[in-house]
Amino acid sequence: MRFAPLPAGLPASVPFVGPETLERQRGAPFAARLGANESAFGPSPLAARAMREAVGQVWKYGDAPSFDLTHALADHHRMSPANIMVGEGIDGLLGTLVRLMIAPGDAVVTSDGAYPTFNYHVAGFGGVLHKVPYRNDAEDPEALLDRAHATGARLIYLANPDNPMGSWHDGPVITAMLDRLPDDCLLVLDQAYAEFAPASAIPDIAADDPRVIRMRTFSKAYGLAGARIGYALGAPDLIAGFDRIRNHFGVNRLAQAGALAALADQGWLAHVVAEVATARDRIAAIGAANGLTALPSATNFVALDTHRGGAFARTLIAALAQHGVFARMPGVTPLDRCIRISCAPLHELDVFEDVLPRALSDLATR
Amino acid sequence: MRFAPLPAGLPASVPFVGPETLERQRGAPFAARLGANESAFGPSPLAARAMREAVGQVWKYGDAPSFDLTHALADHHRMSPANIMVGEGIDGLLGTLVRLMIAPGDAVVTSDGAYPTFNYHVAGFGGVLHKVPYRNDAEDPEALLDRAHATGARLIYLANPDNPMGSWHDGPVITAMLDRLPDDCLLVLDQAYAEFAPASAIPDIAADDPRVIRMRTFSKAYGLAGARIGYALGAPDLIAGFDRIRNHFGVNRLAQAGALAALADQGWLAHVVAEVATARDRIAAIGAANGLTALPSATNFVALDTHRGGAFARTLIAALAQHGVFARMPGVTPLDRCIRISCAPLHELDVFEDVLPRALSDLATR
Known part of the structure; x- marks a missing residue:
């Protein structure tokens, strides 16, 4: 072929x-699903009801412009609908964005250890990735900008708050980046975890600012990962560009209904954010009881520093899996001294509390 | 930008x-939705129930390989799971296929008037489209092959049964095409409407035949258009290629559950196919009563020949819309002498029966 x-x-x-x-490889389900930063707190009950009710209309294709949701998001963010593109989650939107902006050979800058799916899309469209190290377990705006200037990059990827470390920059750090961006370079600001972050971490960016595109999702705080729906915020010219190449009828009709209802239930969102804060503290406490140190997090997960190297952490992830806990970890040194534990209801964290010392004990006796 | x-x-x-x-443009909903070849007969009640139940798990990302559905499809088609790729509907799968096969400047052959979304993907990845005319309101295998040889095409697109005309070729016509394909050219056999077609229209193709990829969907006979789920059948090397570029977690979790349950309920499928046959006859009768002639159809729609030109048919489509009937029509001459009416429950066809003479009357008095 x-x-x-x-x-x-x-x-x-x-x-x-x-x-x-x-689970299929190990032949048994996990007792705790703490690896994908999903929200086991679930979506708003109103969103769940809206999706169940929408099943009666699932024989219809979805509305290609996601009109109702786009307008609700415009109200929510106090922007124009022309600033908003709804798509099949941030993964799908990142793929479309990279295709729209990157020709083979074009330079793209990201951080070494940042979101692999972005890198996958860049490679998939022939872009050339340039990676700069994290600095103090955070993405490094200065290094990203310097590398972008040096390489003539067309895109810089930055997640704020960051995945996989959970760290964050204050909003003014991000807006200052925009003033130092090379000409013809767009900042891709992944805000998948924005709802969990302090307000100070959300940069104040004009809706029509052509220097940045912001990615938001219903997969994390809104609890709709399986629905595959997110959105981009950007200048109208850029947003309109998506219509040149996107799969117009690609968004699931139930997802449209669920996201619309989820957005309307900001009370549930606040509930989830509070539960996540409680879970973060619990994860930190479980880690501390076992000699692991929680890094500060503005997300729905916690990076726990093992104070050992990547080989140790990788073995620990495998041992956790053997004991029924699904978790993941950063992919590169020095971030990979940590394991990454997603926030979850306390009964799942009870499993983690039970399993972590046993997994560590397994490693000690090898 | x-x-x-x-x-x-x-x-x-x-x-x-x-x-x-x-509907937003006209400021009112349609009374009959007969334009997108959706199935208003709906999905299997068991599929609907499976989707409603899956809402409780929608906080989880879908299973990237769609393992359960892929294996059920393998059983259904008596193939290996390695022959099957589940994706976000045929639209999504066609986009991924074109990206996988077509470099800028590569030739692609299709029929003038065939599926526009395929053409959109080809243009979107820089392919050069070559179109051959329909022959007797059907796609023309000989002309497609001749043009493919002449242009060095890498893909030939053929829908069997065809959209928008509803015509079809017998299976042996398709398998004979494979023997005449140019080297290095793949037949893209769009079987979106296969479930409505006579068994004789389904070509007998070996699962591992590297010359063809077949596209199937849950959007039409299975009634799940809004769920965005379909699948490709092809040789393992080709199917594996999708994993190089596809959005691995792009399929909605509820769609996976719904498709699995829909596939298992072949009784409901038979019910829908029978209802569609009844609706085809009814559409033909309504057309005949108004001087329009139904073309034979192996799909869930009927092309009604107006015996006038494209300008007339376009005006008729607009008049039908004004009276609350959503329909579409072929885009090019001479196919555009027809309007295309989707099969639907009889109460929707009652609306069509009521509106068609009034719409025709509007045109006559202009």
């Missing part, structure tokens, strides 16, 4: 192995 | 304007 030259040169790899795949 | 050269050269157009958009 002869593929086109670009995909012919790509590996047949997958950025993430999902928990169901791991 | 400077886009990459390829998307910069694309129009900001949309292959289809959806019915909700038209």
